[in-house]
Structures are given as structure tokens and as C-alpha cells.
Amino acid sequence: MKLFKRKENFSPVQTASGIRNVHPFSDLSGYSPFTSCEFKLYDSLKEAIPVIDAAIKKTVRLVGGFKAVCEDENAQIKLAEFLRSVNVNGTGVGIDIFVSCFLEQLLTYGTAVGEVVLSENCEVSALYNASLDDIVLKRGNNPLDVRIYRKEIEGNVPIDMDELISICTLSPKPGNVYGTSLLKGLPFISGILLTIFNTVGTNWERVGNVRFAVSYKPTDSNDRAFAKERTEQIAKAWSETMRDSRASDFVSVGDVSIKVIGADNQILDSEIPVRQLLEQIVSKLSIPPFLLGLQWSSTERMASQQADILTSELEYYRRLLEPTIRKICGVYLRTIGFDCNFTIEWDNINLQDETELAQARLNNANAEAVEIQNIKLRNEVKINGQQGT
Template structure:
């Protein structure tokens, strides 16, 4: 229709036959609610514990770092004092049911990696002449309160209505990646929240795929015509019953078939629902996300069970970096353990001088024993080559043979 030079056409009303299917937004499966609680730039201690539960590689990385930090040993020139300290370290009660300084070290380190800091406590007896226990607090229930001249540490335990101030003397504190004067430290996997959510989404989608396609649903199409009669409902029910019987027999490990006699105007077609669907490739994007998480853990991928291609030389360099990181953490924790042992000896009335005892960490060995032996042999040869020129060639040969047999 043309009115005043304008072309006006009447269009049909929009069709109301289409429908929209809404599905719940649970992209991470059972972990969706936990990830929804995350707010960027907000520290939520319960979230980092939840993230370890949702992503197994994060939990594995923390426990692997705990193992790499080694264990404490006591050495010294005064045998009686060393034996007394070692006996206490082996038998001191830790928390409710654990025993030994190594258990305390594990719990403290685990809590520090997860939450960014850890608070421990040594417990004196009533006479205050011995330390009878060690405890590690749940960092989620610890709060710091900065005052003009001091920093208070507060805790809210079971049954507490409010935060209570803790006495500072028996407390032991360790943290990682402190930022300025922030006593809360930085959790190991901070900045991996989005990556963890993405990886959980991938895992949930993979589970959905196998739930839909792994146990296939069958679609049975029975094509017929009015010439075949009016008992179509009865025929359909019979086919459904026979198909279910065949599927149950297959699951029981038996062979089963179903047969129907139809006329020339009928046709039965059986398909697996979803068998022709395209499944997204998971390997490449999942590895990209995992690389970010592994990089944040400071561990090489092969230590977490991911055997990505790497050269032998690269793995040696990675081992060196891992040991260097562990040694740095050990140096940070050593003064805390020295103070604990010193307090124990003072309570017991012991006296000592420098060199009578000291604590050190037993280092984890990540290197090839054969290569270490070969290196020691070459070092011994180099030392002999640079020895006093007065020494005779015969003496040098005998020393070299002796070193070679010993190695």
C-alpha cells in the first residue's frame, strides 16, 4: 500500500509457537554454590579450603610442598643434650592424637600454604617446667588487630561468643608471601580462583557428557500407516517392553535380541540418542588452565603426575629451583623452632653454650645418586691435581685408586 509516497506493508504477527528452555546455571556441578561466593579482591579463608576440595591438583601441590620442606633433626657437640632434645621432639604430643615435631611441622606448613599464614602454640605444664604439647590453630578462625604499639592476635573457637585475645608468648607464627605489613600473608593459590572455576566447569561438562552419552538412551521410531490397523499403542508398548528386556540382558552379560513381524508399509528404526553429537576437545584447553595452576604452585608438572614433554636438563634445573625454594622456606621457619627448643631447655633448667646443639632440616634428595658420586669423584681428582707439587705421581695414583674404590 502506498500512502503519501510511503510504502506501507502489513506484516504477520510474530509466531507464538517457539519456546525457550531455561536450565539452572550450575556450570561447576556440585561446586557451583562454592564458586559463587568468591568476590575478587576479597579475602575469604573458607574459599581457599573449598578450592582445594574442588581441584585435586591444588591439594596435591600443597602436600607435595609440605613433603619437600623436609624434617627437623637436632645435632650438636653435647651428646646428652642432643639426645634429650631429640627424645622430646620424637614424643611431644601434637594437637589431639598426633605425636612428634614432624607432625607439628606438617600441620603448620599445610595451613600456611592454604591460608597464607599459620599460628602454632607450645603448651607448658602446670609447673611451667616443661613443654607437654604443640598445637596448630585453624587459620580461618584467627584475626589480627593492629593497635598503635602492638599487634593483637584474636581467635574465635567453638563456644566463643566473641573474639578473644591470645597471649603472645607461647605463639608461633609462619607465613608466606607477605605483602607490606599484612600479617595474613598470601595463600599459595591466590589469583587462581578464576582458573579453578574454569577447570571445575570443564570437569562438570565432561561428567555431563558421559552421563548423557556413556549410558546411551535409545530412540525407537516405528513408521506405519493406517492400513496396519488401529492397535498402534499396543505395538509400541510391546516394542518398549522388548527393548528394555534386551538392554537389561546386555547389562547382565547375556545376549538378547527382539524381533517383530511387520508388513510392507511399516518400518522400525533404532538409534542411540546423542551418538552423532560432537564433543568438545578437552585436552588442549584443560592443559592451558592447568599450566596456570601448576605455575602458581612453583612445582614442575612431573611432580604432580602430569608427564608433559620435558628434557632431562630442564628437569634438573627445575629440581634445583624446587630445592632452592624449600631451603628458603626452611630458613624462614628455623628461628621459630629454635625458640621453641630454647624455651624447653630454659624451662627444664638446662644450660648450654654455642655448638652444644643446633637444629637443621634434613634435605630431600631429588638428584641421581650415580651422578652425585661421579661429581664427587671428579672433584677429588681436581683437588689432587691442585695439590702440593712436592707430592709424587705414585702417591697421586694411589689416592685416585683409593677414591675410585670408595665411591
């Protein structure tokens, strides 16, 4: 009896680059104008400003889950098991991980690429989220033909089985194969915000680590004659006093004054400009501020209009993801011999208070009951009028 199964052989992932650290400046070998630099810029934004990273991750979670429903019952069972247990990127299990990574890549860079990996038996073995640093998208012979190339040391190599690869773009510009990042337009605002944060940190570092100005003024000619020696004595005594870990006194004679450097200056109030900049960032990311820990109002609840707007945003992202999900499910069903129709059913998005929703349903039911009663009364009046005539 075998305790361990033989490790399944995967076909090489087509969208994984073969370029490795050839020399310290290997990025120059696969240089692609604008795109690679832009991708690194968006990564830096997420790392430098936690609000941006938190907003993208919360959007990914709020999109919710889904299930695929097939007409054939046997296909339904196998497809559900596949979606639950498929290998993702070699470290994850389940299509939810693939979709989350796919959507985060789409929101961050404006373009997401995923691949269905087949085994030697032409069965779906894994799903792979391709790095945009490893591939290049170009126009083919006509404007509707998009070709995928893998970056290699010898140059860009075209990918053969591109039907196993799914590309999704967010708000692409006309004539451009790459999409537009959700973070586009934020580098300028974020740069100002980081400048403020850096300045505040520097000021507080100076305030916390106090510096003193010790001044000695000679009073007469005798003091002026020995001013240099007395200044060196005062500096030595002051240094010993400040280095002592215990509380100690500094005693001196003559006109000696001690002041804190910068004590007369005030730190600028950064609350208003920081809030204005964060409002610009939040408006771009379309996430309610309180979900990001920003308490700008006395209430922490969303209005029904805000919930509807956020729901429409999430449904838009679902529509972008669904073709990729359908392609993965379709490839899997065909590899196991099924050609049945299926639908993608998403989980319900509920962002409003259950009490308010229940009250709204009750009000609608009462209004419908009143309308039915009015219809019955009108019908009775018509019947009585006809009988009277």
C-alpha cells in the same frame, strides 16, 4: 606399684575457640570479613583437585627433617628427647608432626599459628596447631604490634601469654597481618578445569547409559488411522525388550527405525585444554610434573637446573620454619633451666642422581689436580730461571 601414671594436667590451650554449635548458623557469630570464606575456598580447592593437595603434601615431605644441636651436652640430650617425644595436638608424638601440620597450614592459607602448651608446673607439655577459624589477628597500637584474639561467643578475647604463640606468614602484603596462600590465583583456573571434568563425566554417563530413539512412520492411510495404537504397541514391546536381563529380539512391522541418541555427535578432545590448565597449576605449586604423576615428557628425570630451583624453594620454606622451631626449643630449654646457645641443622636435600653427583665430584677433583700440577710447573720454571741467572 602403680601400673598407670597419673594423667598430666594441661593448661587450657589459648588458641582453641570456645564457640561450638550454638545454632545451625554459628559461623555468623564469629564472622570475620574475607578470611574465613577464603580459607574454606582453599580447602575446597584441595578437595576438588587432587593434584593441588598432592603437591602441597609432597612439598611438606621434601622439606625434610632437622635436629637441634646445643653447646651443653646435657641440654642436647634433653632437647633431643623432647623433640622426639613431645605431645602434638593430643594425637601425635614428635615435633616432625607439628612442623608438617604447620607448614601445610602455611602453604594452604598463607598463615600458620602454633602454640607451646605449658603444664601446671610451667613445663612444656605439648605443642598445638591452632585453627585459623578459632583466632583473629589484628594490628595493635602501632603497625609493628600484632595482637592475637580468640573467638568466643561474647566476642573476640585477647590472648595473654602471646609469647608462647608463634605466627608465620607466607609473602604477606604490605600492611596486612595475614599471609598470601600458595593457592591464590588458582580458583579461576581450577573452576575451568572442574567444568571440563564435570562435562566429560556427564558425556560419558550419557554414552555409557545409551538412550534410543524409536521412530515409526505410517506408510499409507490405514497405517495413519491406527498410528496411535501401533505406536503404543511398539513402545510397550521395546520397553519389555530393554527391561529383559537376557539378550532378546525386537520384532516389528512397518517403517520402524531405531537410532542411538547423540551417536552422530563427538565428544570434544579435552587433553590439550586440561594439560594447559594443569601446567598453570603446576607452575604455581613449583613441583615437577612427574612427581604428581603427570608424564609430559619422554624422560622422568629432573634436569640439574630443575633440581636447583626446587632445592631453593625448599630452603626458602626452611627459613620460614626455623624461627618457629627456634622459639619452641628456646622455651623448652628455659623451662628446664638451660640458657645455652643452639643451632638448627637440616637434613641434606638431595634431588639429583647419585651417579651424576659422583661424576661431578670426580671432574672437580681432576680439575683441581690439574690446577695444582700447573702451579707446581710454574714454580719450577721460576726457580730454574732464577738459578740460571
